[in-house]
Amino acid sequence: MISFSVNRRPVKLDVDPSTPLLWVLRDNLALTGTKFGCGMAQCGACTVHIDGEAVRSCVAAVSRAEGKEVTTIEGLSADLSHPLQRAWIAEDVPQCGYCQSGQLMSAAVLLREKPRPTDEDIDQAMTGNICRCGTYPRIRKAIHRAAEMMSAGGAK
Numbered sequence: 001m002i003s004f005s006v007n008r009r010p011v012k013l014d015v016d017p018s019t020p021l022l023w024v025l026r027d028n029l030a031l032t033g034t035k036f037g038c039g040m041a042q043c044g045a046c047t048v049h050i051d052g053e054a055v056r057s058c059v060a061a062v063s064r065a066e067g068k069e070v071t072t073i074e075g076l077s078a079d080l081s082h083p084l085q086r087a088w089i090a091e092d093v094p095q096c097g098y099c100q101s102g103q104l105m106s107a108a109v110l111l112r113e114k115p116r117p118t119d120e121d122i123d124q125a126m127t128g129n130i131c132r133c134g135t136y137p138r139i140r141k142a143i144h145r146a147a148e149m150m151s152a153g154g155a156k
Contacts, residue, residue: 020058035098038058050070076105087143088104091141107139
């Protein structure tokens with residue numbers, strides 16, 4: 001049995017400890033917002049947080065989550081009220097949308113660590129997240145907008 005919390009809810013699962021966290025989230029817990037992209041931790045579509053750290057869930061064994069807090073895109077906010085989600089919508093970031101949950105989860109860690117990031121900070125932090133549609137300029141603009149909202153008191 002493996003016990004951890006997902007989006008502030010405790011879970012206890014009887015799964016193989018080596019199972020990738022991605023598949024436990026999607027198949028066992030029906031949290032399908034986290035996407036499978038490459039399966040090699042190269043594209044960032046599967047990014048979730050484990051105790052606040054951005055982790056590629058396609059290569060992280062579920063055992064890594066034992067006793068910890070996992071946050072998925074569904075846990076960022078239930079009602080799209082997180083400043084990043086609001087900024088993503090305002091800037092019309094998604095095109096196909098497939099990579100966006102991973103983009104948002106990486107951006108959330110960036111803004112926690114650097115509340116007022118520069119373009120260079122954003123580019124460096126987001127470099128591991130691939131957007132096949134090329135919406136990088138809108139992603140950068142949305143991150144700046146979210147930072148402004150958060151500094152103005154709109155933080156979650």
